[in-house]
Amino acid sequence: MENEMEQFAKKSATKKKGVSALCLQETEQLLAVLLDEQYKNLIKIVNAPEYGEWCFYPIKDKNNLKKTFDDVVRNTKLKRTEGLPSAFIAIAENGTGNFLCMMSGESRIYHKNHEHEEPEEIFSNLKEFIQHAEAFES
Template sequence: MRIETNLPGFTLETIEAVEQELGSRLPNGLREAWLYDNKFEVGEWFFYPIKDERFFNKTWDDIIRANRDERQLPEDFITVAANGSGDELGFLTSDVETIYIWLYETDELERVADSIDAFVEVVRLELDVIETFCERVLESETVFGLSAEANDGWAYAPSVIEATDVLLFFSTRERALACKAEEWEDYHLIELPLDLFVAGWLPNMADDGLLCGLDWSSDLKGMEYEPETVLETIEEAD
């Protein structure tokens, strides 16, 4: 994993000293990143830095401080990043490569990736998809979809990450029409004004616990997003 920042990295000896204080080896991708840089940000996740006295104001909230006992993190869980909402990203000392999210509100661990590199790759892909989607719909002021009925309903698929459904939205007419195949061959193209999508659909979907599938491929595979995330990204890009 290589994420460039404006703070310098560390020697392997320094990284190993941090590991000794934490009581665990760190994921390989994170060890490699710290050889070159310090204090990373990937999507909504802010990675704890290694404390550097040369840049104390930027690194005081370091990874060792983040894992102090008084924080009451799950047993054998070491956090490496936070999202600002109370959730923590990290690993278990029994398996330092597999990455988990500790969900603050439910006090549960959710396995999210086989490695820190895989996690970063997925986050970057998610950012690319949602940012491109929002740019296109802001330009056209239209969101596209499919429906079995001409004037009612919306195409959806079961989520692969949660026990809910994913409503599919497309940034262009062509992307929506590409999914008119097999059981969806007779579906109708729907054009939804962007202002209605933002003011009505996304808030209602959030209330109903539904997810957004943005610009899925013709084989009905793609990224799933919380409606709140889509709404926030549109508002930031507008």
């Protein structure tokens, strides 16, 4: 599946070096979640990818702390204090206060509009989101 995600990594506007499986494991432990396999395989190739207006939060990489300060863990914890259920992981934002998230152990992509209570399912998986990211605006 990792090779399959290479084509999606190439579509990213940014080309930051991916992270190790250990970095992803640490993120899962810190948030008490399971990250989706497509997501993990993408982030192993390109950390903090960008698709359309959506900028993915990086996974903290101890070898590159300056570029991964504002990471998935920090943003997810912040959003949880603002009411995001603990089963969700905040993965990307568009600069408007809206963000994308996933549920622990699931592949579906949710959109959290800052004006609404609950995240809304918008895509069945990460590949589907990337294929439609340019057209998806919130």
